[in-house]
Amino acid sequence: MTGTRKFSGFRNHETHWRDFQYVYPVISRRAAGLSLGINLNPDKACNFDCVYCQVDKSIHGTTSKVDLGRLEHELVELIHLHQSGGLYEMPPFADTPEDLKELKSITMAGDGEPTTFEPFSTLLELVTGIKNRFAGPDVKCILITNASRLHVSSVSEALDILSQNNGEIWTKLDAGSEGFYQKINRTHVPFPMILRNIAQTARRHPVRIQTLFCKFDGCGPHESEIQQYICRLTSLKLHQPIIREVQIYTVARKPRSSRVTELEVTELEPIAQKVRSVADWPVRVYSS
Numbered sequence: 001m002t003g004t005r006k007f008s009g010f011r012n013h014e015t016h017w018r019d020f021q022y023v024y025p026v027i028s029r030r031a032a033g034l035s036l037g038i039n040l041n042p043d044k045a046c047n048f049d050c051v052y053c054q055v056d057k058s059i060h061g062t063t064s065k066v067d068l069g070r071l072e073h074e075l076v077e078l079i080h081l082h083q084s085g086g087l088y089e090m091p092p093f094a095d096t097p098e099d100l101k102e103l104k105s106i107t108m109a110g111d112g113e114p115t116t117f118e119p120f121s122t123l124l125e126l127v128t129g130i131k132n133r134f135a136g137p138d139v140k141c142i143l144i145t146n147a148s149r150l151h152v153s154s155v156s157e158a159l160d161i162l163s164q165n166n167g168e169i170w171t172k173l174d175a176g177s178e179g180f181y182q183k184i185n186r187t188h189v190p191f192p193m194i195l196r197n198i199a200q201t202a203r204r205h206p207v208r209i210q211t212l213f214c215k216f217d218g219c220g221p222h223e224s225e226i227q228q229y230i231c232r233l234t235s236l237k238l239h240q241p242i243i244r245e246v247q248i249y250t251v252a253r254k255p256r257s258s259r260v261t262e263l264e265v266t267e268l269e270p271i272a273q274k275v276r277s278v279a280d281w282p283v284r285v286y287s288s
């Protein structure tokens with residue numbers, strides 16, 4: 001277990017692997033095993049501009065088009081590489097501990113907001129179909145989103161496909177106030193829309209809330225901001241949401257902005273403790 005905790009591969013967050021365009025393998029601490037990521041934004045386009053974003057935009061994205069045929073081929077090939085053990089003979093996976101060699105999830109994430117892909121239902125039907133056929137129903141299907149498009153009917157209707165196939169939505173919520181939201185997430189999407197989207201989605205689908213706290217110009221979030229963030233979580237309870245977890249974490253890779261640095265676990269834990277005192281859900285701190 002100690003070896004697993006220290007596994008250096010947890011620090012590998014690359015969204016590109018070999019000559020694959022869309023699918024990439026990650027040994028994930030949160031999933032406690034292998035997760036196959038699907039990058040639906042190889043052009044690195046996003047409707048947020050988070051101060052802590054770790055997508056390297058100094059290198060141009062490859063293409064704005066997602067070729068579903070190629071995506072399907074890559075996903076099936078990576079599942080087979082995992083099942084044959086071939087993946088674990090290749091760097092950087094050669095020293096993966098045995099107990100982390102289980103395929104836990106297929107995750108739509110990558111270098112932008114995945115729900116901008118249209119039609120989203122086509123994508124979800126493809127991915128869940130491959131998952132069920134080649135990996136099995138126990139493997140989770142995860143959508144990582146900034147919540148900005150969960151109200152769009154083509155997206156919200158497609159989420160049924162996700163939850164019918166062992167799916168979860170992991171949604172970003174980094175702030176409690178409009179001002180802090182604008183400072184951190186830097187977007188034209190109104191903050192009330194984000195809050196409404198999370199509340200309405202969590203009424204119908206299993207959700208995990210992901211909150212990244214960091215230092216900006218050397219300062220962590222002010223106590224008043226933490227209190228407003230906790231108030232937002234408390235308000236969510238009115239909607240009887242299916243919230244499986246609140247994940248509190250910090251920057252793991254070098255952000256684009258040098259003004260952003262990580263918080264220590266010892267700074268994140270007291271925040272998590274305050275959230276635990278009011279939330280009805282598990283609250284966990286992840287350090288990478």
Ligand code: SF4
Nearest residue numbers: 046048049050053112
């Ligand atoms: S939502 Fe994600 S990809 Fe978009 S700017 Fe923020 S961190 Fe980067």
